[in-house]
Amino acid sequence: MSDELARINADLEADSPATAALLSPLGRRAVFPRGIPFQAAEARGKAFNGTIGQITDGRGGALALPSLTAGLALGADGEGGPVGLDRALLYSPIDGLPELRRAWRDRQRRDAPDEVDSSLPLVTCGLTHGLSLVADLFAGEGRAVAVAEPFWGNYRQTFVTRTGARLVAAPAYRDGRFDPRALASALGTLPPGEPALALLNFPSNPGGYSPTPSERRTVADSLLAAAERRPLLVVCDDAYAGLVYEEGIPRGSMFWELAGRHPDLVAVKVDGATKELAFFGGRVGFLTFPFAPGSPAAAALESKVKGLLRAAIGSPVATSQALVARALASPSVEDEIEALRRVLAGRWRALRAALAGCDPDLLASPPFNSGCFALVELVGRTAGLDPERVRRHLLARHDTGLVSVAPRWLRIAHCSVAEDDLPELVHRLERGVAELVG
Amino acid sequence: MSDELARINADLEADSPATAALLSPLGRRAVFPRGIPFQAAEARGKAFNGTIGQITDGRGGALALPSLTAGLALGADGEGGPVGLDRALLYSPIDGLPELRRAWRDRQRRDAPDEVDSSLPLVTCGLTHGLSLVADLFAGEGRAVAVAEPFWGNYRQTFVTRTGARLVAAPAYRDGRFDPRALASALGTLPPGEPALALLNFPSNPGGYSPTPSERRTVADSLLAAAERRPLLVVCDDAYAGLVYEEGIPRGSMFWELAGRHPDLVAVKVDGATKELAFFGGRVGFLTFPFAPGSPAAAALESKVKGLLRAAIGSPVATSQALVARALASPSVEDEIEALRRVLAGRWRALRAALAGCDPDLLASPPFNSGCFALVELVGRTAGLDPERVRRHLLARHDTGLVSVAPRWLRIAHCSVAEDDLPELVHRLERGVAELVG
Numbered sequence: 093m094s095d096e097l098a099r100i101n102a103d104l105e106a107d108s109p110a111t112a113a114l115l116s117p118l119g120r121r122a123v124f125p126r127g128i129p130f131q132a133a134e135a136r137g138k139a140f141n142g143t144i145g146q147i148t149d150g151r152g153g154a155l156a157l158p159s160l161t162a163g164l165a166l167g168a169d170g171e172g173g174p175v176g177l178d179r180a181l182l183y184s185p186i187d188g189l190p191e192l193r194r195a196w197r198d199r200q201r202r203d204a205p206d207e208v209d210s211s212l213p214l215v216t217c218g219l220t221h222g223l224s225l226v227a228d229l230f231a232g233e234g235r236a237v238a239v240a241e242p243f244w245g246n247y248r249q250t251f252v253t254r255t256g257a258r259l260v261a262a263p264a265y266r267d268g269r270f271d272p273r274a275l276a277s278a279l280g281t282l283p284p285g286e287p288a289l290a291l292l293n294f295p296s297n298p299g300g301y302s303p304t305p306s307e308r309r310t311v312a313d314s315l316l317a318a319a320e321r322r323p324l325l326v327v328c329d330d331a332y333a334g335l336v337y338e339e340g341i342p343r344g345s346m347f348w349e350l351a352g353r354h355p356d357l358v359a360v361k362v363d364g365a366t367k368e369l370a371f372f373g374g375r376v377g378f379l380t381f382p383f384a385p386g387s388p389a390a391a392a393l394e395s396k397v398k399g400l401l402r403a404a405i406g407s408p409v410a411t412s413q414a415l416v417a418r419a420l421a422s423p424s425v426e427d428e429i430e431a432l433r434r435v436l437a438g439r440w441r442a443l444r445a446a447l448a449g450c451d452p453d454l455l456a457s458p459p460f461n462s463g464c465f466a467l468v469e470l471v472g473r474t475a476g477l478d479p480e481r482v483r484r485h486l487l488a489r490h491d492t493g494l495v496s497v498a499p500r501w502l503r504i505a506h507c508s509v510a511e512d513d514l515p516e517l518v519h520r521l522e523r524g525v526a527e528l529v530g
Numbered sequence: 531m532s533d534e535l536a537r538i539n540a541d542l543e544a545d546s547p548a549t550a551a552l553l554s555p556l557g558r559r560a561v562f563p564r565g566i567p568f569q570a571a572e573a574r575g576k577a578f579n580g581t582i583g584q585i586t587d588g589r590g591g592a593l594a595l596p597s598l599t600a601g602l603a604l605g606a607d608g609e610g611g612p613v614g615l616d617r618a619l620l621y622s623p624i625d626g627l628p629e630l631r632r633a634w635r636d637r638q639r640r641d642a643p644d645e646v647d648s649s650l651p652l653v654t655c656g657l658t659h660g661l662s663l664v665a666d667l668f669a670g671e672g673r674a675v676a677v678a679e680p681f682w683g684n685y686r687q688t689f690v691t692r693t694g695a696r697l698v699a700a701p702a703y704r705d706g707r708f709d710p711r712a713l714a715s716a717l718g719t720l721p722p723g724e725p726a727l728a729l730l731n732f733p734s735n736p737g738g739y740s741p742t743p744s745e746r747r748t749v750a751d752s753l754l755a756a757a758e759r760r761p762l763l764v765v766c767d768d769a770y771a772g773l774v775y776e777e778g779i780p781r782g783s784m785f786w787e788l789a790g791r792h793p794d795l796v797a798v799k800v801d802g803a804t805k806e807l808a809f810f811g812g813r814v815g816f817l818t819f820p821f822a823p824g825s826p827a828a829a830a831l832e833s834k835v836k837g838l839l840r841a842a843i844g845s846p847v848a849t850s851q852a853l854v855a856r857a858l859a860s861p862s863v864e865d866e867i868e869a870l871r872r873v874l875a876g877r878w879r880a881l882r883a884a885l886a887g888c889d890p891d892l893l894a895s896p897p898f899n900s901g902c903f904a905l906v907e908l909v910g911r912t913a914g915l916d917p918e919r920v921r922r923h924l925l926a927r928h929d930t931g932l933v934s935v936a937p938r939w940l941r942i943a944h945c946s947v948a949e950d951d952l953p954e955l956v957h958r959l960e961r962g963v964a965e966l967v968g
């Protein structure tokens with residue numbers, strides 16, 4: 093073990109014993125080595141800097157191909173945005189562009205209580221990459237990961253296939269209603285003392301659900317109670333943050349209600365520009381820890397994440413970061429985001445109305461109020477139908493594509509269907525399942 | 531094991547037993563699941579498509595924030611490039627944009643013999659991500675990875691820290707000259723029959739070396755001989771492809787001299803736009819297998835890579851792919867790349883001249899003819915000096931940043947230093963080491 097690794101592991105153990113106890117074997121050995129990026133950072137600003145293997149004009153500017161930059165409308169730093177063309181073309185720092193990290197943190201903390209600590213977010217290559225870094229740090233062979241079912245299928249690949257962790261699921265809905273104790277129930281099946289992870293995803297995928305204020309209190313209280321029995325890492329997967337359509341449903345992340353509340357509950361926040369800025373192809377995500385910037389725990393985890401990120405993808409995408417930094421600096425961006433939310437709210441209302449008209453002996457619709465999706469459940473005469481069979485039938489006979497979610501759901505992504513098309517889509521779905529049950 | 535996983539593993543075993551024998555435990559269990567991206571691909575073009583969780587106008591176009599797109603100068607598909615604004619903002623297919631994959635393959639194969647097979651390249655998030663996917667597929671606990679020393683330090687993080695593989699090193703230089711048998715020597719220390727990996731990196735980092743035609747023959751012949759004794763995966767890390775400055779030194783990838791030459795030697799090619807198009811911040815890399823597009827082995831490996839990529843980063847960067855696709859479609863791009871190469875060739879000549887004038891009792895310079903770097907070796911009076919101590923001294927006293935490479939080298943990145951500055955940089959280096967030995 094290097095001196096540096098021993099030092100950060102000791103720092104983490106002293107500053108947050110629960111986080112140290114939750115580390116996977118890979119998480120324990122991860123550290124940002126004193127290699128080229130470390131040495132390059134030390135050489136920044138020197139008169140002669142021959143450290144980095146990127147092609148520059150010799151003064152830190154890019155030597156760019158005109159055919160490549162023709163697709164970009166970026167000037168120098170400060171022209172139309174804090175990060176200009178040169179930095180969009182050259183390597184990003186491993187932890188991300190500092191201007192972007194600060195701007196994202198400010199945006200994250202708009203509704204955060206002052207007394208809750210959060211780190212300067214580390215930039216990841218999209219949301220999933222934030223989750224896979226969490227998996228590398230904290231999951232691993234046999235580690236239990238609690239999740240409410242149905243859940244986004246990629247959790248299985250990210251946590252189980254890659255690291256060997258095991259998912260422990262509990263039903264998200266009970267008697268057709270959201271169960272705020274689902275994660276705590278899943279955790280309750282584990283032997284006391286065994287460290288565990290829990291995945292908290294609101295607005296949810298595939299459910300399109302965000303809890304009410306009283307449900308939120310139950311979610312938080314039940315997880316805090318679970319932390320009485322074990323070191324617990326709660327991953328707040330805030331992919332769809334802000335996309336809430338129903339009156340009275342809080343839009344903020346539950347991270348702010350969990351971070352710093354219990355010594356054995358470690359909340360981490362995974363969010364990004366993917367959905368919040370509708371920048372799906374840009375791959376800009378963020379990973380945030382519940383520790384103050386510069387604290388020993390934050391510094392230790394930052395070193396570990398930088399080591400893992402460097403080993404897996406080299407550095408995050410500078411080009412997309414420059415675009416996101418520019419967008420966040422624009423005075424109109426929040427109005428633009430709100431306009432987008434209103435478009436989706438219109439779709440949500442149209443879909444809710446269409447689903448309310450379905451024959452309850454064919455299809456049920458669990459409550460949904462937010463995000464990009466709605467679930468329909470095969471019930472009554474369609475109970476027992478394989479949703480994959482329904483999906484194939486809709487593709488083949490009704491020119492309609494939905495996603496099947498075993499064992500009894502289909503997911504409708506209203507975010508990618510025009511409002512006017514949603515009644516007809518639901519009509520085809522209803523006709524399709526009716527055909528299959530004769 | 532899912533049916534799909536069993537099928538692709540059987541296909542790989544039948545089509546390329548050596549590749550199947552080389553898979554890591556993670557590589558064996560990796561498969562692209564029939565989840566959302568798979569189901570979304572099946573729904574493409576349907577009248578009603580509610581599969582994907584990305585926000586669109588309902589007809590497949592992006593709903594973009596003006597503050598975000600202000601930094602892009604992209605129109606519709608075909609306007610100035612094959613991939614337009616909508617696809618730059620929305621999710622890329624997991625395997626990459628088809629136009630870009632085809633264009634990159636055409637460019638890769640410019641000097642390839644027709645009879646050598648190569649797959650349609652899979653798009654990765656930069657070069658390192660291609661290497662980490664290879665590590666996931668083929669490395670793992672205890673697996674031997676042969677490498678010539680000194681080597682790029684990040685190989686250690688990517689292969690050893692992440693997967694538990696072990697590096698087996700042999701000196702790249704012998705008596706001050708490149709040793710084309712270095713990798714074969716490292717492999718020769720392993721028990722017969724044990725599967726192994728070898729990392730082949732020309733132009734090299736940190737050496738800045740590409741072999742002569744006769745050395746290339748020796749490299750290839752010695753690796754083909756090594757494959758007589760074990761299944762051998764040769765990773766051609768072609769990060770610096772094309773950046774060759776000395777007359778008579780071949781510029782092509784050694785992948786074309788190894789692929790398909792021996793049933794137990796599996797060559798894979800890792801390359802990208804990072805250095806080839808000087809697009810460091812874009813994170814566009816490629817991973818290519820030595821099997822024909824659509825062959826059972828190519829299809830099986832593509833499924834595995836897509837599964838691993840989806841689990842780790844979701845999808846590759848669409849925005850950067852659009853910019854690279856546009857650049858490759860430009861009639862002037864190869865001239866622009868050649869102009870960049872000539873700038874670097876000028877720096878290489880200046881650095882070579884400056885190093886030739888150094889006191890041979892202080893510094894030696896192993897041969898270098900290509901790439902972004904040169905090594906200097908601490909010899910004579912400086913033999914035994916810690917290069918890290920030299921690095922710190924140069925930073926503190928000479929306003930000069932270089933990279934230390936244990937146990938006796940410093941790396942000069944001439945790619946990021948102006949030609950006119952290189953003589954002074956070498957002068958400071960020489961003065962600095964002289965001060966340290968009194």
